[in-house]
Amino acid sequence: xxxxxxxxxxxxxxxxxxxxxxxxxxxxxxxxxxxxxxxxxxxxxxxxxxxxxxxxxxxxxxxxxxxxxxxxxxxxxxxxxxxxxxxxxxxxxxxxxxxxxxxxxxxxxxxxxxxxxxxxxxxxxxxxxxxxxxx
Amino acid sequence: xxxxxxxxxxxxxxxxxxxxxxxxxxxxxxxxxxxxxxxxxxxxxxxxxxxxxxxxxxxxxxxxxxxxxxxxxxxxxxxxxxxxxxxxxxxxxxxxxxxxxxxxxxxxxxxxxxxxxxxxxxxxxxxxxxxxxxxxxxxxxxxxxxxxxxxxxxxxxxxxxxxxxxxxxxxxxxxxxxxxxxxxxxxxxxxxxxxxxxxxxxxxxxxxxxxxxxxxxxxxxxxxxxxxxxxxxxxxxxxxxxxxxxxxxxxxxxxxxxxxx
Amino acid sequence: xxxxxxxxxxxxxxxxxxxxxxxxxxxxxxxxxxxxxxxxxxxxxxxxxxxxxxxxxxxxxxxxxxxxxxxxxxxxxxxxxxxxxxxxxxxxxxxxxxxxxxxxxxxxxxxxxxxxxxxxxxxxxxxxxxxxxxxxxxxxxxxxxxxxxxxxxxxxxxxxxxxxxxxxxxxxxxxxxxxxxxxxxxxxxxxxxxxxxxxxxxxxxxxxxxxxxxxxxxxxxxxxxxxxxxxxxxxxxxxxxxxxxxxxxxxxxxxxxxxxxxxxxxxxxxxxxxxxxxxxxxxxxxxxxxxxxxxxxxxxxxxxxxxxxxxxxxxxxxxxxxxxxxxxxxxxxxxxxxxxxxxxxxxxxxxxxxxxxxxxxxxxxxxxxxxxxxxxxxxxxxxxxxxxxxxxxxxxxxxxxxxxx
Numbered sequence: 157x158x159x160x161x162x163x164x165x166x167x168x169x170x171x172x173x174x175x176x177x178x179x180x181x182x183x184x185x186x187x188x189x190x191x192x193x194x195x196x197x198x199x200x201x202x203x204x205x206x207x208x209x210x211x212x213x214x215x216x217x218x219x220x221x222x223x224x225x226x227x228x229x230x231x232x233x234x235x236x237x238x239x240x241x242x243x244x245x246x247x248x249x250x251x252x253x254x255x256x257x258x259x260x261x262x263x264x265x266x267x268x269x270x271x272x273x274x275x276x277x278x279x280x281x282x283x284x285x286x287x288x289x290x291x
Numbered sequence: 292x293x294x295x296x297x298x299x300x301x302x303x304x305x306x307x308x309x310x311x312x313x314x315x316x317x318x319x320x321x322x323x324x325x326x327x328x329x330x331x332x333x334x335x336x337x338x339x340x341x342x343x344x345x346x347x348x349x350x351x352x353x354x355x356x357x358x359x360x361x362x363x364x365x366x367x368x369x370x371x372x373x374x375x376x377x378x379x380x381x382x383x384x385x386x387x388x389x390x391x392x393x394x395x396x397x398x399x400x401x402x403x404x405x406x407x408x409x410x411x412x413x414x415x416x417x418x419x420x421x422x423x424x425x426x427x428x429x430x431x432x433x434x435x436x437x438x439x440x441x442x443x444x445x446x447x448x449x450x451x452x453x454x455x456x457x458x459x460x461x462x463x464x465x466x467x468x469x470x471x472x473x474x475x476x477x478x479x480x481x482x483x484x485x486x487x488x489x490x491x492x493x494x495x496x497x498x499x500x501x502x503x504x505x506x507x508x509x510x511x512x513x514x515x516x517x518x519x520x521x522x523x524x525x526x527x528x529x530x531x532x533x534x535x536x537x538x539x540x541x542x543x544x545x546x547x548x549x550x551x552x
Numbered sequence: 553x554x555x556x557x558x559x560x561x562x563x564x565x566x567x568x569x570x571x572x573x574x575x576x577x578x579x580x581x582x583x584x585x586x587x588x589x590x591x592x593x594x595x596x597x598x599x600x601x602x603x604x605x606x607x608x609x610x611x612x613x614x615x616x617x618x619x620x621x622x623x624x625x626x627x628x629x630x631x632x633x634x635x636x637x638x639x640x641x642x643x644x645x646x647x648x649x650x651x652x653x654x655x656x657x658x659x660x661x662x663x664x665x666x667x668x669x670x671x672x673x674x675x676x677x678x679x680x681x682x683x684x685x686x687x688x689x690x691x692x693x694x695x696x697x698x699x700x701x702x703x704x705x706x707x708x709x710x711x712x713x714x715x716x717x718x719x720x721x722x723x724x725x726x727x728x729x730x731x732x733x734x735x736x737x738x739x740x741x742x743x744x745x746x747x748x749x750x751x752x753x754x755x756x757x758x759x760x761x762x763x764x765x766x767x768x769x770x771x772x773x774x775x776x777x778x779x780x781x782x783x784x785x786x787x788x789x790x791x792x793x794x795x796x797x798x799x800x801x802x803x804x805x806x807x808x809x810x811x812x813x814x815x816x817x818x819x820x821x822x823x824x825x826x827x828x829x830x831x832x833x834x835x836x837x838x839x840x841x842x843x844x845x846x847x848x849x850x851x852x853x854x855x856x857x858x859x860x861x862x863x864x865x866x867x868x869x870x871x872x873x874x875x876x877x878x879x880x881x882x883x884x885x886x887x888x889x890x891x892x893x894x895x896x897x898x899x900x901x902x903x904x905x906x907x908x909x910x911x912x913x914x915x916x917x918x919x920x921x922x923x924x925x926x927x928x929x930x931x932x933x934x935x936x937x938x939x940x941x942x943x944x945x946x947x948x949x950x951x952x953x954x955x956x957x
Binding site for chain 3: 346348368369372373374375376377379381383387388389390391392395396399400401403404405447449450453469485489
Binding site for chain 3: 266
C-alpha cells in the first residue's frame with residue numbers, strides 16, 4: 157500500500173499542479189488583441205500534459221505493480237515534455253522580467269524535474285516489487 | 292595429540308555491589324581435537340563469561356587460555372579477531388543472525404570478513420570449493436550427492452560453499468529468506484552453517500538446543516556430533532539433558548567453578 | 553547475485569531499515585537545504601551588492617525636490633520612474649566648492665509598449681562627461697553610442713532583428729550588457745542627445761514623458777564625484793551656490809550611503825540567518841546523535857554477532873562510519889538538488905521580490921558551494937556517529953554475549 161501511494165501520489169499531485177499552475181499563480185501573459193504569445197500555448201500544452209500525468213497516477217491506484225511500472229514510465233516521459241515545452245518546444249516570452257519567463261518557466265521546470273525523478277524511482281520500485289511481494 | 296583448547300587457572304572477577312566475585316574461578320579445561328565436551332549448569336554460573344574469555348572478547352583477571360597453541364591473552368585485537376574468524380566457530384543463540392542480511396549472506400559473512408580484511412594477518416589461502424568440513428554423515432543420510440543445477444553456474448566459491456553447508460543442514464531452500472521468516476530450529480541450523488563456514492578447528496555452541504523441540508534438538512545434536520567426528524573440537528554449553536546423550540564428556544559449572552559432572 | 557562483503561554490509565543495513573534510514577536522511581536533507589540554500593542566497597546577495605557598489609561611481613546625486621527615495625529605489629532595485637528638472641542646475645552645481653566631476657543623467661520610465669514588454673527605465677547619459685555608466689558600458693561595448701541607438705540591460709527583451717520598441721519606435725540596440733543584479737538590468741541607455749527624440753516619440757504615442765518645452769533641457773539628476781571633500785559638505789556647498797540663483801529645495805542622494813546602509817542591513821540579515829542556521833544545525837545534530845545512540849543500543853546484539861564472527865573493532869567502526877557517511881551523502885545530494893531546483897531557476901523572481909541587489913553567481917561559485925554542501929552533509933552524518941564509533945572502539949568492549957541474550 158505504501159509503495160502504491162508512493163508511486164501514484166506524486167504523479168497525481170504534480171500532474172494537477174502542472175495543469176493548474178500556468179492558469180493560476182504562475183500565470184502567463186494575457187491574450188491582448190487576439191495576439192497570442194508563446195507562453196499562451198505553453199500554458200495550454202502544460203494543461204494537457206498535467207491532466208494526462210494526473211490521470212495516469214489515478215489509474216495507477218487500481219492496477220497491479222507490473223502495469224503501474226509502465227504507467228510510471230509514461231509519467232516520466234510526459235514529465236520530460238513538461239520541461240521541454242517551455243524551454244525548447246514552445247518557449248515563453250523572451251523578456252527576463254516577464255511573469256511567464258520569471259515564474260511560469262521555472263515553475264514548470266521544477267515540477268517537471270520532480271515528476272521525472274519521482275516517476276523514475278516509482279518505476280524502479282514497481283519493477284522490483286514481485287521479489288518482496290508478500291510483505 | 293595436542294589439545295585444541297586449554298585453560299589454566301582461568302579466572303575472571305567482576306565487581307558486584309562493590310564486592311569482587313569470580314564469575315569464572317580457576318577453571319582448568321582441556322578439549323582435544325575431535326572431542327565433544329558439554330558444560331552444564333544453571334544460568335548465572337559463569338558459562339557465558341567462560342565462552343567470552345575463550346574467544347578473547349573478555350580479558351581474564353588471572354590464568355591463561357590457549358587455543359590451537361596460541362595464548363589468547365597475548366593477541367592484539369586484530370589477531371584475536373582473526374582467531375575468532377578462522378580458528379573458532381561460534382554457534383550463537385538464535386538472535387545473533389543478522390536481521391539485515393539474507394540467510395545466505397549471513398552464512399557467507401564470516402568468509403567475507405576473512406577475505407576482506409584479515410587475509411594479511413593470517414596466511415591461510417582462500418577457500419577451495421571442494422572442502423569437506425561439512426559433516427559427511429549427514430550428507431550421506433539425508434542428502435545424496437544432488438546439487439541443484441542452477442548452482443553449477445555459480446562460480447563464486449563462497450556462495451557455492453554456503454549453499455553446500457545449507458544443503459547439508461537441509462535449509463538451502465531458505466537461502467533467500469531473512470532471519471525473521473525462519474523458525475527457531477531453522478535459525479539454529481543456519482547459525483551452525485555460519486559457524487562452519489570458515490572450517491573452524493574449535494566449535495563453540497552456546498545453548499544450541501535452548502528453545503527447540505525434541506526433533507530439532509536431535510537434528511542439531513547429530514550435526515554437532517558429526518562435526519566432532521570430523522576432527523573438530525566441540526565445546527557446548529547447555530542445560531538441556533537431552534543434549535548430553537551425544538557428548539563425550541560432561542562438566543558442571545557451579546558459581547564459577549568447573550568440575551566433572 | 554553477488555554475495556555480501558564488508559563494503560556492501562552498511563548499505564544492506566540501511567536498505568533493510570528503510571524508516572530509520574529515511575528519518576536520518578530527512579534530517580540531513582533539511583540541514584543541507586538550510587546550509588546550502590542559505591549560502592547560495594547570501595552569496596548571490598553579496599554578488600549583487602558588489603555589483604551595485606561597482607556601478608556607483610558617484611559620491612553625490614542632486615535630484616529634484618522630494619524625489620530622493622525614487623532615485624534611491626532606482627539605484628538599488630525598484631520601480632522605474634520619471635523625474636526631471638532643468639539642465640541649468642548642472643552648471644550651477646559644477647561651480648560649487650568641492651565638486652570634482654559632474655555629469656547629468658535623464659530618467660524616463662517607458663510605457664509597456666508592445667505586448668509582453670515590461671516597463672523599462674530609459675537612462676540618458678552624456679558620454680562626454682559620464683563617469684558612472686560609461687566605464688561599465690565600454691567594458692562590454694567598444695564603439696561610441698550613436699544618436700538614436702540604445703544599449704540594453706541584461707533583462708531587456710531585444711527582438712530578433714536587434715531592436716527594441718519603445719513608444720512605438722524601434723530603436724536599434726548597439727549592445728546588450730551582462731547582468732548587474734540591480735535595476736540597471738531593466739534599463740536601456742541612450743546618449744543625452746537622443747532624449748529629445750525619445751520625448752517626441754512619447755508625445756506621438758500619446759503619453760508625453762516630459763512636456764515638449766522641456767524636452768531638450770530636462771535632466772533628472774546631477775551626479776557628482778567630489779574632489780575629496782565629504783559628500784555632505786559638498787551638498788551644503790551646492791545648496792548655497794544654487795540659492796544664489798534662486799533655486800531651493802533640491803534633493804540629495806548619497807549613493808555611497810545607500811550602498812553602505814544596504815550592506816549593513818544585508819550583513820545583519822546574514823548574521824541572523826547564520827545564527828539561526830547554527831542553532832538549527834545543532835538541533836539537527838542532537839536529533840541525529842539521539843537516533844544513532846538509540847540505534848546502537850538496539851543493535852548491541854548485532855555488533856556482538858559481528859565480533860564473535862571475527863570482526864575487529866576497526867571493522868565495526870568502519871561499518872558504522874560508512875553507514876553514517878552514506879546517510880550524509882544521500883541527504884546531502886537530495887538537499888542540494890532540492891535547494892538548487894528551488895533557487896536557481898527562480899533567480900529573476902527572487903531578485904525582484906527581495907528588492908535588493910541580487911546577482912546569480914557564476915557556475916564555478918555554485919559548484920564550489922555544492923561541494924561545500926556535500927562535505928557539510930557528510931561531516932554532519934559522521935559527527936552523528938562519533939559517539940557510537942567511540943563506544944565501539946573501547947578496548948574491552950561491552951559487546952560480549954550475555955547470559956540469556
